[in-house]
Amino acid sequence: MTTQTSLMFKIKEVLTYGLILAVGLGIGLGVKQGWAWYNAAPPYIQTDTSAHFVNTSAKVVVYSTEWCPYCKKTRDYLTANNIAFVERDIEKGDAHIDSLYASIGAQGIPQVVIGDKIITGFNLAVLQPELKKHQLL
Numbered sequence: 001m002t003t004q005t006s007l008m009f010k011i012k013e014v015l016t017y018g019l020i021l022a023v024g025l026g027i028g029l030g031v032k033q034g035w036a037w038y039n040a041a042p043p044y045i046q047t048d049t050s051a052h053f054v055n056t057s058a059k060v061v062v063y064s065t066e067w068c069p070y071c072k073k074t075r076d077y078l079t080a081n082n083i084a085f086v087e088r089d090i091e092k093g094d095a096h097i098d099s100l101y102a103s104i105g106a107q108g109i110p111q112v113v114i115g116d117k118i119i120t121g122f123n124l125a126v127l128q129p130e131l132k133k134h135q136l137l
Helices: 003-039 069-080 095-104 124-133
Strands: 044-046 060-064 086-089 111-114 117-120
Touching: 060 069, 060 095, 069 124, 086 095, 095 111, 111 124, 117 124
Parallel strands: 060 086
Antiparallel strands: 044 117, 060 111, 111 117
16 A cells, blocks of 8 residues: 555545544434423413412412522513512412412422413513513513
8 A cells, every 4th residue: 555545544534533423423412402402391381370369469470589580580570560460489488388389380480470371480582472461561
């Protein structure tokens, strides 16, 4: 084998291994993204929420904590838009608040209850249309 042929063989070998590595990484990243998409929590849950509005005239209920930055964003957004809401701190709550929060079935905070929807997190893309639908915004 000549030096030129040997060099071409090495180049082809390196390119082949590089291509195999790139395809493997691409498949791995695709599977990771697909798995994350498949397991992502829905932006809202539609269910009977009447139990959350017993003994309150507010049309919005927020389950939150004091330390959560997204809970603060939610409170600030509702306050800035003059939307009356009831806040229920899940860490300072009583058995009734614990029961209501558990009935949501979704984990995480904030959980914003408006009408028959429970919105998970501070998600303006879902929150604003729901507030408009209920003529709160």
